[in-house]
Amino acid sequence: MFIQIRSGLSNAGDFIQFTGRFFKEVLRPPYEFKEFIRQCFSIGNRSLPLVAITGFIMGLVLTIQTRPTLAAFGAESWLPGMVSLSLIREISPVITALICAGKISSGIAAELGSMKVTEQIDAMEVSGADPFKYLVITRVLATTFMIPLLVVFADCIGIYGGYLGMNMQSGITLFRYVAKVFEALSFSDIIPATLKTFLFGFFIGMIGSHKGYTASSGTESVGKAATSAVVAASLIIFIIDMMAVQLTSLLT
Amino acid sequence: MDTQTTSPATNDTVVKTRGLRKSFGEGHVVLDGIDLEVKTSENLVLLGRSGSGKSVIIKCIAGLIEPDEGEIFLFGEPVSGISNDEMNKYRIRLGFLFQNSALYDSMTVRENLKFPLKRHHPVLPSDEIRKRIEESLESVGLPETIDLMPSELSGGMCKRIALARTIIMKPDIILYDEPTTGLDTITAREISELIVSIQQSTKCASIIITHDIACAKLTSDRLLILQDGKIGAEGSFDELSESKEPWVKAFFN
Numbered sequence: 001m002f003i004q005i006r007s008g009l010s011n012a013g014d015f016i017q018f019t020g021r022f023f024k025e026v027l028r029p030p031y032e033f034k035e036f037i038r039q040c041f042s043i044g045n046r047s048l049p050l051v052a053i054t055g056f057i058m059g060l061v062l063t064i065q066t067r068p069t070l071a072a073f074g075a076e077s078w079l080p081g082m083v084s085l086s087l088i089r090e091i092s093p094v095i096t097a098l099i100c101a102g103k104i105s106s107g108i109a110a111e112l113g114s115m116k117v118t119e120q121i122d123a124m125e126v127s128g129a130d131p132f133k134y135l136v137i138t139r140v141l142a143t144t145f146m147i148p149l150l151v152v153f154a155d156c157i158g159i160y161g162g163y164l165g166m167n168m169q170s171g172i173t174l175f176r177y178v179a180k181v182f183e184a185l186s187f188s189d190i191i192p193a194t195l196k197t198f199l200f201g202f203f204i205g206m207i208g209s210h211k212g213y214t215a216s217s218g219t220e221s222v223g224k225a226a227t228s229a230v231v232a233a234s235l236i237i238f239i240i241d242m243m244a245v246q247l248t249s250l251l252t
Numbered sequence: 253m254d255t256q257t258t259s260p261a262t263n264d265t266v267v268k269t270r271g272l273r274k275s276f277g278e279g280h281v282v283l284d285g286i287d288l289e290v291k292t293s294e295n296l297v298l299l300g301r302s303g304s305g306k307s308v309i310i311k312c313i314a315g316l317i318e319p320d321e322g323e324i325f326l327f328g329e330p331v332s333g334i335s336n337d338e339m340n341k342y343r344i345r346l347g348f349l350f351q352n353s354a355l356y357d358s359m360t361v362r363e364n365l366k367f368p369l370k371r372h373h374p375v376l377p378s379d380e381i382r383k384r385i386e387e388s389l390e391s392v393g394l395p396e397t398i399d400l401m402p403s404e405l406s407g408g409m410c411k412r413i414a415l416a417r418t419i420i421m422k423p424d425i426i427l428y429d430e431p432t433t434g435l436d437t438i439t440a441r442e443i444s445e446l447i448v449s450i451q452q453s454t455k456c457a458s459i460i461i462t463h464d465i466a467c468a469k470l471t472s473d474r475l476l477i478l479q480d481g482k483i484g485a486e487g488s489f490d491e492l493s494e495s496k497e498p499w500v501k502a503f504f505n
Contacts, residue, residue: 030374118352120357122316125315126347
Protein backbone atom coordinates (compact mmCIF):
# COMPACT_ATOMS: atom_id res chain seq x y z
CA MET A 1 0.00 0.00 0.00
CA PHE A 2 2.76 2.42 1.06
CA ILE A 3 4.80 1.49 -2.02
CA GLN A 4 1.77 2.16 -4.28
CA ILE A 5 1.20 5.58 -2.71
CA ARG A 6 4.89 6.42 -3.05
CA SER A 7 4.92 5.32 -6.68
CA GLY A 8 1.74 7.32 -7.39
CA LEU A 9 3.22 10.46 -5.83
CA SER A 10 6.48 9.93 -7.70
CA ASN A 11 4.56 9.62 -11.01
CA ALA A 12 2.58 12.77 -10.21
CA GLY A 13 5.83 14.60 -9.41
CA ASP A 14 7.36 13.44 -12.70
CA PHE A 15 4.28 14.58 -14.60
CA ILE A 16 4.32 18.03 -12.97
CA GLN A 17 8.02 18.38 -13.83
CA PHE A 18 7.30 17.27 -17.42
CA THR A 19 4.46 19.82 -17.69
CA GLY A 20 6.76 22.50 -16.27
CA ARG A 21 9.32 21.70 -18.96
CA PHE A 22 6.59 22.07 -21.59
CA PHE A 23 5.73 25.60 -20.44
CA LYS A 24 9.42 26.50 -20.16
CA GLU A 25 10.21 25.39 -23.71
CA VAL A 26 7.00 26.08 -25.63
CA LEU A 27 7.85 29.72 -26.38
CA ARG A 28 11.60 29.23 -26.79
CA PRO A 29 12.79 29.06 -30.45
CA PRO A 30 13.36 27.16 -32.68
CA TYR A 31 9.71 26.37 -33.45
CA GLU A 32 8.81 23.09 -35.13
CA PHE A 33 5.93 24.62 -37.11
CA LYS A 34 5.91 22.03 -39.93
CA GLU A 35 5.74 19.13 -37.50
CA PHE A 36 2.96 20.92 -35.57
CA ILE A 37 0.87 21.24 -38.75
CA ARG A 38 1.58 17.61 -39.62
CA GLN A 39 0.45 16.52 -36.17
CA CYS A 40 -2.71 18.70 -36.37
CA PHE A 41 -3.60 17.08 -39.68
CA SER A 42 -2.79 13.61 -38.44
CA ILE A 43 -4.69 13.94 -35.14
CA GLY A 44 -7.71 15.74 -36.62
CA ASN A 45 -8.00 13.77 -39.83
CA ARG A 46 -7.50 10.35 -38.28
CA SER A 47 -10.14 10.96 -35.58
CA LEU A 48 -12.76 12.57 -37.81
CA PRO A 49 -14.70 9.43 -38.88
CA LEU A 50 -14.82 8.01 -35.34
CA VAL A 51 -15.93 11.34 -33.85
CA ALA A 52 -18.54 11.77 -36.60
CA ILE A 53 -20.08 8.34 -36.04
CA THR A 54 -20.09 8.76 -32.25
CA GLY A 55 -21.53 12.27 -32.47
CA PHE A 56 -24.30 11.13 -34.79
CA ILE A 57 -25.23 8.18 -32.55
CA MET A 58 -25.17 10.39 -29.42
CA GLY A 59 -27.64 12.86 -30.96
CA LEU A 60 -29.89 10.18 -32.39
CA VAL A 61 -30.03 8.02 -29.25
CA LEU A 62 -30.47 10.97 -26.91
CA THR A 63 -33.45 12.20 -28.95
CA ILE A 64 -35.09 8.77 -29.15
CA GLN A 65 -34.58 8.13 -25.40
CA THR A 66 -35.74 11.54 -24.21
CA ARG A 67 -38.74 11.90 -26.46
CA PRO A 68 -41.22 9.63 -24.52
CA THR A 69 -40.58 11.48 -21.23
CA LEU A 70 -41.03 14.91 -22.78
CA ALA A 71 -44.08 13.69 -24.71
CA ALA A 72 -45.66 12.54 -21.42
CA PHE A 73 -45.50 16.14 -20.18
CA GLY A 74 -46.59 17.55 -23.54
CA ALA A 75 -43.21 19.21 -23.91
CA GLU A 76 -42.11 17.55 -27.12
CA SER A 77 -41.32 20.92 -28.67
CA TRP A 78 -38.50 21.34 -26.12
CA LEU A 79 -36.71 18.33 -27.55
CA PRO A 80 -34.37 20.16 -29.99
CA GLY A 81 -33.31 22.62 -27.31
CA MET A 82 -32.82 19.95 -24.67
CA VAL A 83 -30.84 17.64 -26.91
CA SER A 84 -28.58 20.43 -28.20
CA LEU A 85 -27.99 21.78 -24.68
CA SER A 86 -27.10 18.32 -23.35
CA LEU A 87 -24.82 17.67 -26.30
CA ILE A 88 -23.00 21.02 -26.29
CA ARG A 89 -22.64 21.45 -22.54
CA GLU A 90 -21.72 17.97 -21.48
CA ILE A 91 -22.15 14.86 -23.56
CA SER A 92 -20.29 15.80 -26.72
CA PRO A 93 -17.16 17.29 -25.03
CA VAL A 94 -16.80 14.42 -22.58
CA ILE A 95 -17.54 11.56 -24.98
CA THR A 96 -15.35 13.04 -27.74
CA ALA A 97 -12.53 13.62 -25.25
CA LEU A 98 -12.84 10.04 -23.97
CA ILE A 99 -12.69 8.69 -27.52
CA CYS A 100 -9.63 10.84 -28.19
CA ALA A 101 -8.06 9.67 -24.92
CA GLY A 102 -8.44 6.11 -26.15
CA LYS A 103 -7.26 6.80 -29.67
CA ILE A 104 -4.87 9.76 -29.59
CA SER A 105 -3.36 9.61 -26.11
CA SER A 106 -2.59 5.90 -26.38
CA GLY A 107 -1.31 6.43 -29.95
CA ILE A 108 1.10 9.15 -28.82
CA ALA A 109 2.26 7.05 -25.84
CA ALA A 110 2.86 3.99 -28.03
CA GLU A 111 4.62 5.99 -30.76
CA LEU A 112 6.96 7.85 -28.40
CA GLY A 113 7.49 4.73 -26.28
CA SER A 114 8.60 2.70 -29.28
CA MET A 115 10.80 5.58 -30.45
CA LYS A 116 12.44 5.55 -27.02
CA VAL A 117 12.94 1.79 -27.03
CA THR A 118 14.43 1.79 -30.55
CA GLU A 119 16.75 4.72 -29.69
CA GLN A 120 15.10 7.06 -32.22
CA ILE A 121 14.82 9.75 -29.54
CA ASP A 122 18.57 9.43 -28.83
CA ALA A 123 19.23 9.58 -32.59
CA MET A 124 17.24 12.82 -32.75
CA GLU A 125 19.28 14.29 -29.92
CA VAL A 126 22.55 13.37 -31.63
CA SER A 127 21.17 14.91 -34.85
CA GLY A 128 21.03 18.28 -33.10
CA ALA A 129 17.26 18.35 -32.67
CA ASP A 130 15.58 18.82 -29.32
CA PRO A 131 13.35 15.71 -29.18
CA PHE A 132 11.17 17.31 -26.49
CA LYS A 133 10.38 20.22 -28.79
CA TYR A 134 10.01 18.11 -31.91
CA LEU A 135 7.98 15.27 -30.42
CA VAL A 136 6.27 16.50 -27.26
CA ILE A 137 5.52 20.19 -27.78
CA THR A 138 4.15 19.70 -31.29
CA ARG A 139 1.87 16.86 -30.20
CA VAL A 140 0.57 18.61 -27.08
CA LEU A 141 -0.17 21.82 -29.02
CA ALA A 142 -1.84 19.80 -31.78
CA THR A 143 -4.17 18.00 -29.36
CA THR A 144 -4.89 21.26 -27.49
CA PHE A 145 -6.10 22.92 -30.69
CA MET A 146 -7.63 19.93 -32.48
CA ILE A 147 -9.79 18.44 -29.68
CA PRO A 148 -11.98 21.61 -29.45
CA LEU A 149 -12.45 21.49 -33.23
CA LEU A 150 -13.38 17.82 -33.07
CA VAL A 151 -15.87 18.58 -30.27
CA VAL A 152 -17.50 21.37 -32.33
CA PHE A 153 -17.68 18.93 -35.25
CA ALA A 154 -19.25 16.26 -32.98
CA ASP A 155 -21.75 18.90 -31.69
CA CYS A 156 -22.89 19.67 -35.25
CA ILE A 157 -23.16 16.02 -36.27
CA GLY A 158 -24.92 15.20 -32.97
CA ILE A 159 -27.48 17.96 -33.51
CA TYR A 160 -28.08 16.64 -37.02
CA GLY A 161 -28.47 13.13 -35.55
CA GLY A 162 -31.06 14.59 -33.15
CA TYR A 163 -32.92 16.08 -36.10
CA LEU A 164 -33.07 12.68 -37.84
CA GLY A 165 -34.16 11.04 -34.57
CA MET A 166 -36.97 13.55 -34.16
CA ASN A 167 -38.01 13.11 -37.79
CA MET A 168 -38.49 9.37 -37.28
CA GLN A 169 -41.72 9.99 -35.42
CA SER A 170 -42.81 13.53 -36.24
CA GLY A 171 -42.10 15.67 -39.25
CA ILE A 172 -40.05 18.79 -38.62
CA THR A 173 -38.09 20.79 -41.17
CA LEU A 174 -34.35 21.18 -40.70
CA PHE A 175 -34.74 24.96 -40.70
CA ARG A 176 -37.33 24.86 -37.88
CA TYR A 177 -35.25 22.35 -35.92
CA VAL A 178 -32.12 24.51 -36.15
CA ALA A 179 -34.12 27.61 -35.22
CA LYS A 180 -35.35 25.85 -32.07
CA VAL A 181 -31.82 24.75 -31.25
CA PHE A 182 -30.47 28.32 -31.44
CA GLU A 183 -33.44 29.61 -29.42
CA ALA A 184 -32.42 27.37 -26.56
CA LEU A 185 -28.67 28.11 -26.71
CA SER A 186 -26.80 31.08 -25.30
CA PHE A 187 -23.11 32.02 -25.21
CA SER A 188 -22.94 31.01 -21.55
CA ASP A 189 -23.69 27.45 -22.70
CA ILE A 190 -21.17 27.37 -25.53
CA ILE A 191 -18.14 29.27 -24.14
CA PRO A 192 -17.47 27.34 -20.88
CA ALA A 193 -18.09 24.04 -22.68
CA THR A 194 -15.61 24.98 -25.42
CA LEU A 195 -13.00 26.29 -22.98
CA LYS A 196 -12.87 23.04 -21.06
CA THR A 197 -12.19 21.14 -24.30
CA PHE A 198 -8.87 23.00 -24.63
CA LEU A 199 -7.94 21.58 -21.23
CA PHE A 200 -9.09 18.12 -22.29
CA GLY A 201 -6.92 18.38 -25.40
CA PHE A 202 -3.92 19.64 -23.45
CA PHE A 203 -4.06 16.77 -20.96
CA ILE A 204 -4.73 14.13 -23.63
CA GLY A 205 -1.53 15.21 -25.41
CA MET A 206 0.47 15.78 -22.26
CA ILE A 207 -0.38 12.45 -20.61
CA GLY A 208 0.26 10.48 -23.83
CA SER A 209 3.57 12.25 -24.37
CA HIS A 210 4.66 11.83 -20.75
CA LYS A 211 3.89 8.11 -20.66
CA GLY A 212 5.65 7.50 -23.99
CA TYR A 213 8.62 9.79 -23.46
CA THR A 214 9.40 8.33 -20.03
CA ALA A 215 8.79 4.68 -20.99
CA SER A 216 11.55 2.40 -19.76
CA SER A 217 13.50 0.20 -22.16
CA GLY A 218 11.90 -3.01 -23.44
CA THR A 219 8.92 -3.58 -25.70
CA GLU A 220 6.66 -4.42 -22.74
CA SER A 221 6.95 -0.83 -21.53
CA VAL A 222 5.40 0.42 -24.81
CA GLY A 223 2.18 -1.49 -24.12
CA LYS A 224 2.20 -0.35 -20.51
CA ALA A 225 2.69 3.26 -21.56
CA ALA A 226 -0.24 3.11 -23.99
CA THR A 227 -2.58 1.48 -21.48
CA SER A 228 -1.70 3.76 -18.60
CA ALA A 229 -2.06 6.80 -20.89
CA VAL A 230 -5.68 5.86 -21.66
CA VAL A 231 -6.51 5.24 -18.00
CA ALA A 232 -4.87 8.45 -16.75
CA ALA A 233 -6.27 10.62 -19.56
CA SER A 234 -9.82 9.27 -19.07
CA LEU A 235 -9.63 9.89 -15.33
CA ILE A 236 -8.31 13.43 -15.74
CA ILE A 237 -11.09 14.24 -18.25
CA PHE A 238 -13.73 13.41 -15.62
CA ILE A 239 -11.86 15.40 -12.95
CA ILE A 240 -11.54 18.46 -15.22
CA ASP A 241 -15.18 18.13 -16.22
CA MET A 242 -16.29 18.04 -12.60
CA MET A 243 -14.19 21.11 -11.76
CA ALA A 244 -15.38 22.96 -14.88
CA VAL A 245 -19.05 22.30 -14.03
CA GLN A 246 -18.54 23.55 -10.47
CA LEU A 247 -16.71 26.65 -11.69
CA THR A 248 -19.32 27.41 -14.35
CA SER A 249 -22.20 27.09 -11.88
CA LEU A 250 -20.39 29.43 -9.47
CA LEU A 251 -19.78 32.03 -12.17
CA THR A 252 -23.21 31.99 -13.83
CA MET B 253 31.80 15.59 -10.67
CA ASP B 254 35.51 15.04 -10.37
CA THR B 255 37.14 18.39 -9.80
CA GLN B 256 40.64 17.15 -10.51
CA THR B 257 42.07 19.11 -13.43
CA THR B 258 43.53 17.16 -16.29
CA SER B 259 45.31 18.29 -19.40
CA PRO B 260 43.09 18.66 -22.44
CA ALA B 261 43.74 16.59 -25.49
CA THR B 262 46.51 17.32 -27.95
CA ASN B 263 45.76 18.78 -31.40
CA ASP B 264 45.33 15.45 -33.17
CA THR B 265 43.20 13.97 -30.37
CA VAL B 266 39.54 13.72 -31.31
CA VAL B 267 38.19 12.16 -28.13
CA LYS B 268 39.74 11.82 -24.72
CA THR B 269 38.21 10.62 -21.46
CA ARG B 270 39.74 10.78 -18.02
CA GLY B 271 38.51 8.81 -15.02
CA LEU B 272 35.05 8.20 -16.46
CA ARG B 273 32.76 6.64 -13.86
CA LYS B 274 29.12 5.67 -14.14
CA SER B 275 26.85 3.55 -12.02
CA PHE B 276 23.19 2.64 -12.42
CA GLY B 277 20.53 1.74 -9.86
CA GLU B 278 21.74 1.18 -6.33
CA GLY B 279 25.49 1.14 -6.68
CA HIS B 280 25.83 -1.06 -9.78
CA VAL B 281 29.14 0.29 -11.08
CA VAL B 282 29.39 -0.02 -14.86
CA LEU B 283 32.35 2.24 -15.59
CA ASP B 284 35.05 2.55 -12.97
CA GLY B 285 37.59 5.06 -14.23
CA ILE B 286 37.89 4.80 -18.00
CA ASP B 287 40.79 6.62 -19.65
CA LEU B 288 40.86 6.48 -23.42
CA GLU B 289 42.09 8.59 -26.29
CA VAL B 290 41.29 8.46 -30.00
CA LYS B 291 43.47 10.27 -32.53
CA THR B 292 42.51 11.66 -35.94
CA SER B 293 41.80 8.91 -38.51
CA GLU B 294 42.20 6.19 -35.89
CA ASN B 295 39.80 3.25 -35.58
CA LEU B 296 39.45 2.17 -31.96
CA VAL B 297 37.52 -1.02 -31.27
CA LEU B 298 36.00 -1.63 -27.84
CA LEU B 299 35.44 -5.23 -26.85
CA GLY B 300 33.85 -6.53 -23.69
CA ARG B 301 31.18 -8.82 -22.34
CA SER B 302 27.51 -7.83 -22.52
CA GLY B 303 26.74 -5.27 -19.82
CA SER B 304 30.39 -4.28 -19.44
CA GLY B 305 29.56 -0.65 -20.26
CA LYS B 306 30.83 -0.31 -23.84
CA SER B 307 27.70 1.45 -25.07
CA VAL B 308 27.65 3.61 -21.94
CA ILE B 309 31.11 4.96 -22.85
CA ILE B 310 30.06 6.14 -26.32
CA LYS B 311 26.73 7.46 -25.03
CA CYS B 312 28.66 9.51 -22.46
CA ILE B 313 30.89 10.81 -25.27
CA ALA B 314 27.84 11.77 -27.38
CA GLY B 315 26.24 13.51 -24.38
CA LEU B 316 23.32 11.07 -24.18
CA ILE B 317 24.29 9.89 -20.69
CA GLU B 318 25.78 12.10 -18.00
CA PRO B 319 28.76 10.39 -16.31
CA ASP B 320 28.90 10.42 -12.50
CA GLU B 321 32.55 11.43 -12.50
CA GLY B 322 35.36 12.08 -14.92
CA GLU B 323 36.10 14.36 -17.83
CA ILE B 324 35.41 14.11 -21.53
CA PHE B 325 37.25 16.16 -24.15
CA LEU B 326 35.88 16.44 -27.68
CA PHE B 327 38.22 18.01 -30.24
CA GLY B 328 40.36 19.29 -27.37
CA GLU B 329 37.50 20.99 -25.50
CA PRO B 330 36.02 19.79 -22.20
CA VAL B 331 32.35 18.87 -22.66
CA SER B 332 31.44 17.41 -19.26
CA GLY B 333 28.39 19.10 -17.75
CA ILE B 334 27.75 21.47 -20.66
CA SER B 335 24.18 22.26 -21.81
CA ASN B 336 22.46 20.45 -24.64
CA ASP B 337 22.62 23.54 -26.87
CA GLU B 338 26.38 23.83 -26.31
CA MET B 339 26.80 20.08 -26.91
CA ASN B 340 25.10 20.46 -30.30
CA LYS B 341 28.12 22.51 -31.48
CA TYR B 342 30.25 19.38 -30.99
CA ARG B 343 27.60 16.94 -32.22
CA ILE B 344 27.81 18.55 -35.65
CA ARG B 345 31.25 16.91 -35.93
CA LEU B 346 30.21 13.63 -34.33
CA GLY B 347 28.26 10.78 -35.92
CA PHE B 348 26.52 7.97 -34.07
CA LEU B 349 25.41 4.68 -35.58
CA PHE B 350 22.89 3.07 -33.22
CA GLN B 351 22.64 -0.65 -32.59
CA ASN B 352 19.06 -0.83 -33.95
CA SER B 353 19.81 1.67 -36.74
CA ALA B 354 17.27 4.05 -35.10
CA LEU B 355 15.84 5.23 -38.41
CA TYR B 356 12.77 7.41 -37.90
CA ASP B 357 9.81 5.12 -38.66
CA SER B 358 7.49 7.89 -39.79
CA MET B 359 9.93 9.35 -42.34
CA THR B 360 11.17 8.16 -45.72
CA VAL B 361 14.87 7.48 -46.29
CA ARG B 362 15.20 10.94 -47.88
CA GLU B 363 13.60 12.62 -44.84
CA ASN B 364 15.74 10.55 -42.46
CA LEU B 365 18.89 11.86 -44.17
CA LYS B 366 17.56 15.39 -44.45
CA PHE B 367 16.70 15.59 -40.74
CA PRO B 368 20.21 16.12 -39.25
CA LEU B 369 21.23 18.35 -42.19
CA LYS B 370 18.30 20.71 -41.63
CA ARG B 371 18.96 20.84 -37.88
CA HIS B 372 22.66 21.58 -38.08
CA HIS B 373 22.57 23.66 -41.29
CA PRO B 374 19.13 25.34 -41.38
CA VAL B 375 20.09 27.66 -44.26
CA LEU B 376 21.61 25.03 -46.55
CA PRO B 377 20.12 25.42 -50.08
CA SER B 378 17.77 22.64 -51.16
CA ASP B 379 20.02 21.75 -54.12
CA GLU B 380 22.95 21.18 -51.79
CA ILE B 381 20.74 19.08 -49.45
CA ARG B 382 19.57 16.94 -52.38
CA LYS B 383 23.16 16.51 -53.62
CA ARG B 384 24.43 15.46 -50.19
CA ILE B 385 21.56 13.00 -49.69
CA GLU B 386 22.28 11.39 -53.07
CA GLU B 387 26.04 11.28 -52.40
CA SER B 388 25.53 9.64 -48.99
CA LEU B 389 23.18 7.02 -50.41
CA GLU B 390 25.63 6.36 -53.25
CA SER B 391 28.45 5.84 -50.79
CA VAL B 392 26.50 3.10 -48.97
CA GLY B 393 25.34 1.61 -52.27
CA LEU B 394 21.60 2.20 -51.83
CA PRO B 395 20.57 5.16 -54.04
CA GLU B 396 17.37 3.39 -55.13
CA THR B 397 15.92 3.37 -51.59
CA ILE B 398 15.57 7.16 -51.38
CA ASP B 399 11.76 7.23 -51.27
CA LEU B 400 11.22 4.04 -49.29
CA MET B 401 10.06 3.85 -45.69
CA PRO B 402 12.32 2.11 -43.11
CA SER B 403 9.69 -0.64 -42.75
CA GLU B 404 10.32 -1.58 -46.39
CA LEU B 405 14.06 -2.18 -45.82
CA SER B 406 15.94 -5.23 -44.57
CA GLY B 407 18.09 -5.12 -41.41
CA GLY B 408 21.30 -4.73 -43.43
CA MET B 409 19.79 -1.97 -45.57
CA CYS B 410 18.62 -0.13 -42.43
CA LYS B 411 22.20 -0.26 -41.10
CA ARG B 412 23.52 1.16 -44.39
CA ILE B 413 20.92 3.94 -44.44
CA ALA B 414 21.71 4.75 -40.81
CA LEU B 415 25.36 4.93 -41.82
CA ALA B 416 24.45 7.23 -44.72
CA ARG B 417 22.56 9.46 -42.24
CA THR B 418 25.66 9.51 -40.05
CA ILE B 419 28.17 10.39 -42.79
CA ILE B 420 25.95 13.03 -44.41
CA MET B 421 27.16 15.45 -41.74
CA LYS B 422 30.79 14.72 -42.72
CA PRO B 423 31.74 14.04 -39.09
CA ASP B 424 35.27 13.97 -37.69
CA ILE B 425 34.44 10.94 -35.56
CA ILE B 426 31.83 8.20 -35.85
CA LEU B 427 30.70 6.17 -32.86
CA TYR B 428 29.46 2.73 -33.92
CA ASP B 429 27.30 0.81 -31.43
CA GLU B 430 27.49 -2.85 -32.48
CA PRO B 431 27.23 -2.19 -36.22
CA THR B 432 27.06 -5.86 -37.23
CA THR B 433 24.77 -7.22 -34.51
CA GLY B 434 21.76 -9.10 -35.84
CA LEU B 435 23.14 -9.42 -39.37
CA ASP B 436 24.16 -12.54 -41.26
CA THR B 437 27.88 -13.20 -41.76
CA ILE B 438 27.98 -11.88 -45.34
CA THR B 439 26.06 -8.67 -44.58
CA ALA B 440 28.10 -8.17 -41.40
CA ARG B 441 31.29 -8.39 -43.47
CA GLU B 442 29.87 -5.91 -46.01
CA ILE B 443 29.10 -3.45 -43.19
CA SER B 444 32.60 -3.89 -41.76
CA GLU B 445 34.12 -3.22 -45.19
CA LEU B 446 31.89 -0.18 -45.56
CA ILE B 447 33.17 1.15 -42.23
CA VAL B 448 36.76 0.75 -43.44
CA SER B 449 36.03 2.34 -46.81
CA ILE B 450 34.25 5.32 -45.16
CA GLN B 451 37.18 5.75 -42.79
CA GLN B 452 39.64 5.69 -45.68
CA SER B 453 37.67 8.12 -47.84
CA THR B 454 36.71 10.61 -45.10
CA LYS B 455 39.76 10.18 -42.82
CA CYS B 456 37.44 10.37 -39.83
CA ALA B 457 38.17 8.64 -36.52
CA SER B 458 35.93 5.87 -35.20
CA ILE B 459 35.08 4.13 -31.97
CA ILE B 460 33.54 0.78 -32.79
CA ILE B 461 31.77 -1.33 -30.20
CA THR B 462 31.39 -4.91 -31.27
CA HIS B 463 31.18 -8.53 -30.22
CA ASP B 464 32.01 -9.55 -33.77
CA ILE B 465 35.68 -10.56 -33.85
CA ALA B 466 35.73 -10.58 -37.67
CA CYS B 467 34.54 -6.96 -37.64
CA ALA B 468 37.13 -6.06 -34.99
CA LYS B 469 39.90 -7.66 -37.05
CA LEU B 470 38.88 -5.85 -40.22
CA THR B 471 38.25 -2.41 -38.77
CA SER B 472 40.59 -1.95 -35.80
CA ASP B 473 43.79 0.03 -35.60
CA ARG B 474 43.76 -0.49 -31.84
CA LEU B 475 41.63 -2.56 -29.45
CA LEU B 476 40.53 -2.00 -25.87
CA ILE B 477 38.94 -4.78 -23.83
CA LEU B 478 36.76 -3.82 -20.89
CA GLN B 479 36.85 -5.89 -17.74
CA ASP B 480 34.99 -5.04 -14.49
CA GLY B 481 34.35 -1.44 -15.52
CA LYS B 482 38.01 -0.81 -16.35
CA ILE B 483 40.18 -1.15 -19.42
CA GLY B 484 41.63 -4.62 -18.90
CA ALA B 485 43.73 -4.93 -22.03
CA GLU B 486 44.92 -2.70 -24.86
CA GLY B 487 46.82 -3.36 -28.07
CA SER B 488 46.55 -4.21 -31.73
CA PHE B 489 44.33 -7.08 -32.87
CA ASP B 490 47.35 -9.35 -33.42
CA GLU B 491 48.87 -8.55 -30.03
CA LEU B 492 45.67 -9.22 -28.12
CA SER B 493 44.71 -12.32 -30.08
CA GLU B 494 48.03 -13.86 -29.06
CA SER B 495 47.66 -12.84 -25.42
CA LYS B 496 48.52 -15.40 -22.74
CA GLU B 497 45.74 -14.09 -20.45
CA PRO B 498 42.92 -16.66 -20.49
CA TRP B 499 40.16 -13.99 -20.18
CA VAL B 500 41.62 -12.07 -23.15
CA LYS B 501 42.06 -15.25 -25.20
CA ALA B 502 38.41 -16.12 -24.56
CA PHE B 503 37.31 -13.18 -26.76
CA PHE B 504 39.26 -14.50 -29.74
CA ASN B 505 38.34 -18.19 -29.52
